[in-house]
Amino acid sequence: MSLPLDTKILVVDDFESMRRIVKQVLHDIGFKDISLADDGATALPLLKKGDFGFLITDWNMPQMEGIDLVKAVRADPRLKGMPILMVTAEAKREQIIQAAQAGVNDYIVKPFTPDTLKAKIEKIFKGVAGK
Amino acid sequence: MSNGNFDPEQMIIERLQGKAAELANCLGARDMSGAFSIIEHINAVREESIFHGLGLLARGLHTAIVTFEVDDHGKHYLAHDESGTAGVTSQLDNVVRMSEESARKTLNILDTTLPMVRELRAGVDREAAAASVSSGFLESQKAGLQQVEHNLMDILMAQGFQDLSGQAIRKVNGILGNLQKDLIALLTYANHVKSMSQTLPVQLALADAESGGVEEAEEQTKEAALSQGSVDDLLASLGF
Structure with missing residues (x-):
């Protein structure tokens, strides 16, 4: 499928290396408008004042965890429809269920490959387009 | 004691x-x-x-x-606290900082090298397309540069270790602190x-x-x- 490559994306992770890895892979897929945030607490204001169309977030972050960021986005009338991909080292079954219940569109366990990230993004946007 | x-x-x-x-x-x-x-x-x-x-x-x-x-x-990489003693938690924090710095250097190099390799690949592709006959040399260059790009992407993805090891070290530090408390x-x-x-x-x-x-x-x-x-x-x- 053809991805909406003009989508503005926010990548949230407390580790710089992971932010840059995800950004590079997104860039290779063809996305050009990619912003970065190092915590849920810094990401939420950006989301509220920006026109982002896709959120990729880590779970474990020091100030505001990714799961709380997801809940905050889903609770915001303007942001609640935003597709969200969680990319995290947390792989326990109950955590994946918790993330799904909070409203993530999909979930990737670190470490991951560029192909996995691309496939998940395609799946998410296919689902969004089908609604 | x-x-x-x-x-x-x-x-x-x-x-x-x-x-x-x-x-x-x-x-x-x-x-x-x-x-x-x-x-x-x-x-x-x-x-x-x-x-x-x-x-x-x-x-x-x-x-x-x-x-x-x-x-x-x-030892020379490790910071010491005010008492002059390098505690285990500060040393583990230093491991996180050192691996972060190492990953940053690697990613900086990749930021400049990946576009160079892609530019070279594009040039070889243009030459191969313009050539009237198939060139074994250009084909081998093309395959070699493709492999180099693939390897660079593997190096990029491998920097994810810094995130995973850093998270593990933070958890260990937390466990040590809580156990002591x-x-x-x-x-x-x-x-x-x-x-x-x-x-x-x-x-x-x-x-x-x-x-x-x-x-x-x-x-x-x-x-x-x-x-x-x-x-x-x-x-x-x-x-x-």
Whole structure:
């Protein structure tokens, strides 16, 4: 499928290396408008004042965890429809269920490959387009 | 807490042997009140030995955390705290910082190298497309550059180790800190219960027994997190 490559994306992770890895892979897929945030607490204001169309977030972050960021986005009338991909080292079954219940569109366990990230993004946007 | 002469197990054995002899004497004299009093003392010795073991464990853990060192090869990378001692938590934090810096350097190099390789690939593709006949040289260049780009992407993805190892180290640091705090709280509580009990006239095996020690310890454990120096003082006040 053809991805909406003009989508503005926010990548949230407390580790710089992971932010840059995800950004590079997104860039290779063809996305050009990619912003970065190092915590849920810094990401939420950006989301509220920006026109982002896709959120990729880590779970474990020091100030505001990714799961709380997801809940905050889903609770915001303007942001609640935003597709969200969680990319995290947390792989326990109950955590994946918790993330799904909070409203993530999909979930990737670190470490991951560029192909996995691309496939998940395609799946998410296919689902969004089908609604 | 070992000074070469002190053997806590031997100390307990000697105390029990002394009490056993007293118990035998009481029973021989049909002094039941005295006998039961000695049995209470023997029970107190058992509880004291458990308490003492916990104290040694807390002291050992604390000493290990504070004085952890690496070999000379890695020492110059490691920051020391105000007391001049590189504790295990600060050293683990340094490992996170060093691996982050290493990953940043690698990613910086990749930021400049990947576009160069892609530009080279595009150039070779243009040459191959413009060539009137198939060129083995251009084809091999094309395949080689494709492999280089693939390898560079593998290097990029491998930098994710820094995130995963960093998270693991942060968790270990948290566990160490909580374990130490919980042990101190347990010791303080046990010491408090003992001091309140009329049936356990037991002194700490190594206690200096300075007045106010327990109150000071309780006050300190109310804090969310103790500094290393506070932990040292608290353990000392409890006799460890």
